[in-house]
Amino acid sequence: MKNQATTELIQNGLSSKLVEQKKSEGKVNVPVKSLTRSVGQIISENTLTLFNAINLFFAILVAITGKYANLWFLGPVLFNTVIGIFQELRAKRQVDAMSLITMQQITVKRDGKSVQLSQDELVEGDIVTLKRGNEIPADGIVLQTNGLEVDESPLTGESRNIIKKDQDEVLSGSFINSGQAIVQLTKVGHESFISKLSLEAKTEKKTSSQLLNMINKIIRILTYIIIPLGIILAISSYLKGGGYIQIILGTATAVIGMIPEGLVLLTSVALAVGSLNLSRKKVLTRSINAIESLARIDTLCLDKTGTITTGNLHIHEIEPVADLTKEELINQTQAIVQANQDDNATARVILGYTQTPAIKETTATLPFSSDRKMSGASFTDNPDEFWLMGAPEFIFKNQKLPIDMAEKIAQATTDGFRIILIAKGTGDLKQLDDASLTPMGWLKIADEVRPSAKQTFNYLAEQGIDLKVISGDNPVTVSNVAQRAGIKGSKDYVDMSQQTDNVDFTYLVQNYNIFGRVSPTQKRNLIKSYQKLGKTVGMTGDGVNDVLALKQSDCAIAVAGGNDASQSVADFVLLNANFDNMINILNEGRRVINNIERVASMYLNKTIYSIILAVIFIFVNLQYPFHLSQLTPATMLTVGIPSFFLALEPDFSRPNGRFMDNVLSIAAPAAFSIVTYVIIFSFLQSYAQVPFADSSTMVSLMITVIGFITLLYLSKPLTPIKYGLLSLVIIGIIISYGFLGNLFELTSIFNFDLAIWYIPLILTAWPLFVLYRIIFKKLNNYYISKKGA
Numbered sequence: 001m002k003n004q005a006t007t008e009l010i011q012n013g014l015s016s017k018l019v020e021q022k023k024s025e026g027k028v029n030v031p032v033k034s035l036t037r038s039v040g041q042i043i044s045e046n047t048l049t050l051f052n053a054i055n056l057f058f059a060i061l062v063a064i065t066g067k068y069a070n071l072w073f074l075g076p077v078l079f080n081t082v083i084g085i086f087q088e089l090r091a092k093r094q095v096d097a098m099s100l101i102t103m104q105q106i107t108v109k110r111d112g113k114s115v116q117l118s119q120d121e122l123v124e125g126d127i128v129t130l131k132r133g134n135e136i137p138a139d140g141i142v143l144q145t146n147g148l149e150v151d152e153s154p155l156t157g158e159s160r161n162i163i164k165k166d167q168d169e170v171l172s173g174s175f176i177n178s179g180q181a182i183v184q185l186t187k188v189g190h191e192s193f194i195s196k197l198s199l200e201a202k203t204e205k206k207t208s209s210q211l212l213n214m215i216n217k218i219i220r221i222l223t224y225i226i227i228p229l230g231i232i233l234a235i236s237s238y239l240k241g242g243g244y245i246q247i248i249l250g251t252a253t254a255v256i257g258m259i260p261e262g263l264v265l266l267t268s269v270a271l272a273v274g275s276l277n278l279s280r281k282k283v284l285t286r287s288i289n290a291i292e293s294l295a296r297i298d299t300l301c302l303d304k305t306g307t308i309t310t311g312n313l314h315i316h317e318i319e320p321v322a323d324l325t326k327e328e329l330i331n332q333t334q335a336i337v338q339a340n341q342d343d344n345a346t347a348r349v350i351l352g353y354t355q356t357p358a359i360k361e362t363t364a365t366l367p368f369s370s371d372r373k374m375s376g377a378s379f380t381d382n383p384d385e386f387w388l389m390g391a392p393e394f395i396f397k398n399q400k401l402p403i404d405m406a407e408k409i410a411q412a413t414t415d416g417f418r419i420i421l422i423a424k425g426t427g428d429l430k431q432l433d434d435a436s437l438t439p440m441g442w443l444k445i446a447d448e449v450r451p452s453a454k455q456t457f458n459y460l461a462e463q464g465i466d467l468k469v470i471s472g473d474n475p476v477t478v479s480n481v482a483q484r485a486g487i488k489g490s491k492d493y494v495d496m497s498q499q500t501d502n503v504d505f506t507y508l509v510q511n512y513n514i515f516g517r518v519s520p521t522q523k524r525n526l527i528k529s530y531q532k533l534g535k536t537v538g539m540t541g542d543g544v545n546d547v548l549a550l551k552q553s554d555c556a557i558a559v560a561g562g563n564d565a566s567q568s569v570a571d572f573v574l575l576n577a578n579f580d581n582m583i584n585i586l587n588e589g590r591r592v593i594n595n596i597e598r599v600a601s602m603y604l605n606k607t608i609y610s611i612i613l614a615v616i617f618i619f620v621n622l623q624y625p626f627h628l629s630q631l632t633p634a635t636m637l638t639v640g641i642p643s644f645f646l647a648l649e650p651d652f653s654r655p656n657g658r659f660m661d662n663v664l665s666i667a668a669p670a671a672f673s674i675v676t677y678v679i680i681f682s683f684l685q686s687y688a689q690v691p692f693a694d695s696s697t698m699v700s701l702m703i704t705v706i707g708f709i710t711l712l713y714l715s716k717p718l719t720p721i722k723y724g725l726l727s728l729v730i731i732g733i734i735i736s737y738g739f740l741g742n743l744f745e746l747t748s749i750f751n752f753d754l755a756i757w758y759i760p761l762i763l764t765a766w767p768l769f770v771l772y773r774i775i776f777k778k779l780n781n782y783y784i785s786k787k788g789a
Contacts, residue, residue, distance in 0.1 A: 010143055010182055013109025013127040022123035029122040029138050029188035039089065046085050046268075050223060051259045052077065058252040062628065065245045069745050072632035073256050079640060106130070106137055124188050131180040131343060132367065133543070135173070135568045139187035142168045146341070147179030147367035151520075151547070161369065175547065175568075177520075178369035180341055214659050215267055215600070222258060222607065229614050230255040236618045250624030254617070257610030257631065260603035267596050270647050274588045281584045282576040290571030293555040295589025296536050298464060300582075301527060301549065303541040304471040304478050305345070307559060307579050308485045309447040311542070313349045316417060320441035321405065329441040331358035333422055336389050339377035340367045344543075346420070346445065364429045370472060370520050370545035378429050386429040391474065392421040392442070393497065393517075399437055409442060416480035418445040418473060447481075454486040456580050461488065463586065463654060468513050468530075470523050472545050475516025482514055489513035496522050505529040523549035540579070541566055557582065587650075594651040597659055598714045599643040601666035605710055606639065608671035609703075613678055625682045626696040629745045633736040634700060637729050638707030645725055646714065661780060669772035670710045676768065677702040677761060684757070697737070697747040698758050704733055705765050 014022075022028070055077050062070045105116045107129040114129070119137040122128065127143070130136060142148065142164050149161040152174040161177050164170060170183060172192040234251040242250070271292070275285035285291060305311050320329040330350070334357040337347045351357045360379040364386065368375035374390025388395050392409055401409070409419050420443040426436060450456075457467055467487050471478045475493040482490035494508055497517035508515070509529045518526070527549050530537045539546070539553035543566060550556035551569045558570030559577050567573050574581050617624050678699050685695035708729060715722045737749040747754060 006143060009127060009184070010109070012112045014111075014123070014125055016111055018125070019110065019123055022125060027124035027188060027191075029119055029185070029192075030190065042089060043085055046081050051219075052081070054226065054255065054259065058248075058256060061248045062252055065248050067245065067249060067627070067629070067745075069743065070249060070252070070628040072744065073628050073635065075632070075636065106134075122185060122188060124185055124191075126185045128183050128185060129180065130170075130176055130183055131341065132176050132178055132369075133344070133566075135175045136170050136183075138172045138185045138189070139192045140170050140183040140185045142166055142170060143182045143184055145179065145181040146365055148176065148181040149178035149367070149369060150174050151177045161371070178372075179367035215263060218260070218604070222260070225611060226255055226258050229258070229611070233614050233618055233624075237623060240621060240623065242623055246623055249627045250617075253624055253626060253628045253631065254610055254614040256628060258607050258614070260600075260607050263600060263603040266599055266643060266647050269644075270592045270596055273648060274592050278572075278581075278585060278588055281581055282574070282578070283581050283585060284573040284575055286571055286573065290555050291585070291589045291592055293536070293571070293589070294538055294557075294585050295593050297538040297555055299466045299468065299530050299535040300460060300538045301468045301470045301523075301530075301540070301553070303543065303546055304469060304473055304481055305447065305542065307540045307542075308449060308453055308469065308481055308487075310450055311345055311447065311559075311577065313345050313418075313445050313447050315349060315353055315443055316446040317444040318441070319408070319444065322438070322440055324440055329422060330354065330443075332387055332440070333389055333420070333443065334358040335360040335379065336375060336377050336387055336422075339365050339379075340375050342368060342375065344368075346418075349445065350443070366429050370543075373472070373517075376429055385424055385426050387440075388423045388425065388432075388437070389420055391517075392419055393474075395421050395423050396437065396439070401439060405439060410476070412444050413474050413476045414480060416446075416477055416484070418447065418477055419443070420445060449481060449484045450579060452580050454484075456583060457486055459583055460586070465586075466513075466535075468509075468515070468526075470515045470518050470526055470539075470549065472518055472543075473516055475514065478516040479514050487513065506532065509533065520545045520548045524552045527552040540582075557585070590653065591649075591651050594653060595647045595649060597662050598651075599647050600659075600663045601670075601714060602639045602643055602707070602710060604663055604667040605670040605674075605707070606635070608667055609674040609678075612671065612675050616675075616679070620682075622682055622686055625678055625685070626699045627745060629743075630696050630700040631703070632744050633733065633746075634704040634707050637732045637736065638704055638711050642711050642725060642729065645721075649721075665773070665776060665780070666710060666713060668776050669769055670706050672772050673706050673765065673768050674703050677706075677765075680761070690757075693745070693747050694751075694754055696745075697741070697749070698754060698761075700744075700746060701737055701749060701758055702761060702765065704737075705762055706769065708733070709766055709769050 055074065059071055059074055062068075105118060106122060107114055108117050108122065109115075109127040109129075122137060128137070128140070136150070143166065145164060145166060148164040150164055150170060151161055152171060164181065169186075170181075172187075230251050233254055234247050237247045237250050274291045278285050278291070302308060315330075318326040318330055320326055324332075330353055333350055334354070337350050338357060338359050339362040360377075360381065362377050362379055363383045364378045366372075366374070366376035366386075366388070368390070372390070373394040374388050376386055376388040378386035392401065400406070409421070412419055422440045422442060423437045424440050425432070425438070461467060469478055469482045469487060469490075475495045479490055479493040490513065492512055493514035493516055494512045495517050496515055496519065499508075499522075505525050506529050509526060510533070515522075515526060523546065527537050527539060531552075531554070536555075537553050538555040538557060539549050540557040540559065541547075541550055542559040546558075546566050547569055550558065550566060555572075556570045557572045557574065558566045559579070560567070560573055560575045572585055613624075681690075681695045681699045681702070684690045685692060708726075711729065712726060715726065718726075736744065737746060739748070740746075741748045749755070749758065
């Protein structure tokens with residue numbers, strides 16, 4: 001029996017005065033983690049990097065020499081950084097605005113009134129009402145409950161439901177699987193369990209980026225190479241008798257050349273722009289790396305409702321038995337729903353069937369859960385009996401339905417209807433195994449297949465994605481719906497309710513595409529089994545029963561209109577519940593991967609030839625063959641500016657998963673072509689007595705030419721916009737080398753003595769690049785064959 005103080009607290013909640021006091025004390029449920037980085041984080045992480053520190057260090061050294069023309073290299077660095085910050089801030093504003101739409105709304109008692117507040121408006125001591133599908137927003141104590149069952153798997157890893165009674169503790173980060181409760185919040189924000197023990201990092205589904213992982217691996221390797229190589233090169237230059245200006249400029253040129261300026265930045269920008277583009281299509285990206293993950297999936301697991309079907313349910317037919325009328329049967333069903341205060345799509349359809357849903361005073365309730373597949377209640381008008389509603393095969397586990405009824409239900413199920421059986425029993429509602437039940441009728445619930453479902457699924461299948469349907473509904477119904485949607489292998493299905501605990505999941509996933517009556521734990525195990533087979537798995541869902549599978553998947557997509565728990569663990573939320581947006585997400589991910597792979601070749605070309613040249617000029621008795629300023633046209637015109645255009649263009653072809661192979665197949669031939677020309681001009685300077693200004697100009701020009709050939713190759717297929725870009729690059733090259741030579745310490749190319757050297761070599765550039773491409777392709781094929789053997 002509740003004491004008077006508890007009863008008054010439940011009825012009235014906190015007063016406005018007490019709420020303001022709690023806020024002033026900082027006892028507010030501030031979110032543990034934002035979906036996006038803060039403005040400060042975006043600015044600092046784009047500026048305070050190791051490579052920027054190296055750039056700044058050498059900028060200071062170059063400034064000391066007085067050769068200010070060599071500071072042009074800071075231009076692309078600043079340009080990339082500013083553009084990167086701008087794009088990320090732009091994406092952040094859009095994503096933050098959309099995240100407010102999906103923020104969980106909680107029913108709270110304030111000043112004796114029930115109000116809807118977002119999680120970050122709750123304070124310590126608030127009285128909140130939580131129901132099935134809610135994620136628990138803060139730690140609290142249960143004051144009143146109606147069959148509350150909580151899943152604490154996000155915290156403990158254990159997926160079994162935990163029954164909570166009055167005065168039991170509930171923890172933030174877990175979610176409600178059944179029933180509802182009135183809870184007083186005791187620890188909010190950073191004082192809550194999930195925040196204080198840092199369990200968020202432990203339990204959060206990690207969505208790693210293969211793209212960023214690969215690039216970061218390259219960065220780590222370069223970190224170990226650049227500094228020692230730069231020191232050795234400086235010492236070598238000193239031993240060759242170079243002056244301090246020569247030593248600084250040569251070392252700075254080599255080291256700055258090794259840095260793939262903007263590559264990491266461009267990757268982050270491409271992902272941020274991807275999330276911005278998706279937000280415009282009403283898709284909230286909760287994990288930016290998931291854009292890439294979805295582009296790589298080869299297996300997509302679908303929940304039936306809300307993905308294959310519209311989720312717009314309606315009662316097609318009411319079939320009473322015994323002496324009940326249709327009106328009495330629907331009234332009794334509505335009373336069960338009202339008693340358990342269910343608030344899901346099926347419950348809303350049942351309550352909306354009549355203008356004034358039936359309400360009865362209850363003596364006991366049995367809330368719906370994903371495991372039970374039923375709910376029930378007993379009423380004061382006849383306390384010795386109870387009523388159940390749910391899946392026929394779950395209600396009548398220990399009894400058989402009459403043959404004629406079973407046949408009718410089986411036919412309706414085959415026709416694609418969801419069947420809700422209503423039964424009456426005597427005895428204890430909590431001890432159904434011992435109860436004797438009488439079927440009282442059933443409802444045929446219809447759900448329509450999405451009009452564009454077949455087209456969407458055909459497109460996904462054509463893109464090499466295997467489609468699987470994993471649903472809690474009757475497998476016959478699921479099979480029927482899947483066939484209507486055109487999903488391959490839909491005629492064969494598995495009833496997971498008939499499978500034992502030691503079933504061979506690997507066998508099932510290898511031989512079936514359709515799974516019905518799947519429990520939440522079985523859904524997760526099916527996802528695990530696909531992953532063990534080396535599959536990259538996406539999962540769509542909208543219910544609390546999908547949460548475990550969504551967390552297990554490599555990429556989780558929640559459909560808005562479902563519950564808070566599924567949205568909180570998803571990587572994407574389809575805000576307009578339009579499953580066709582899957583195509584947009586897939587294409588956006590592919591655009592990011594393909595474009596970053598493309599521009600990475602441009603950046604790593606410079607890195608490769610700079611490392612090779614640094615090693616060569618440590619050992620040969622020659623000074624470094626060009627200065628930083630002379631690299632500016634090549635860096636700006638053939639890498640920096642074009643890469644931003646190429647990184648954002650549409651390219652929806654399927655990634656082949658060979659990032660480094662694809663990058664090096666372009667970058668390595670280009671780098672070795674440049675090294676070849678640098679060696680040629682270095683010996684010309686040394687042995688033919690060509691002035692340094694002339695030889696370094698020709699070196700810079702050939703680097704630019706090879707860079708342009710690389711750009712031309714990576715721009716395929718050519719479009720009017722790309723023709724325009726390439727034309728502007730050519731104009732920029734002519735202006736830079738013909739008229740702006742003094743800015744970059746270059747000799748004008750409109751010089752006959754230079755032309756007799758560089759024109760023949762320019763004509764050899766394309767054939768040499770192609771030759772190196774052939775050589776590296778053969779070497780790569782040989783390496784793959786040896787590795788395979």
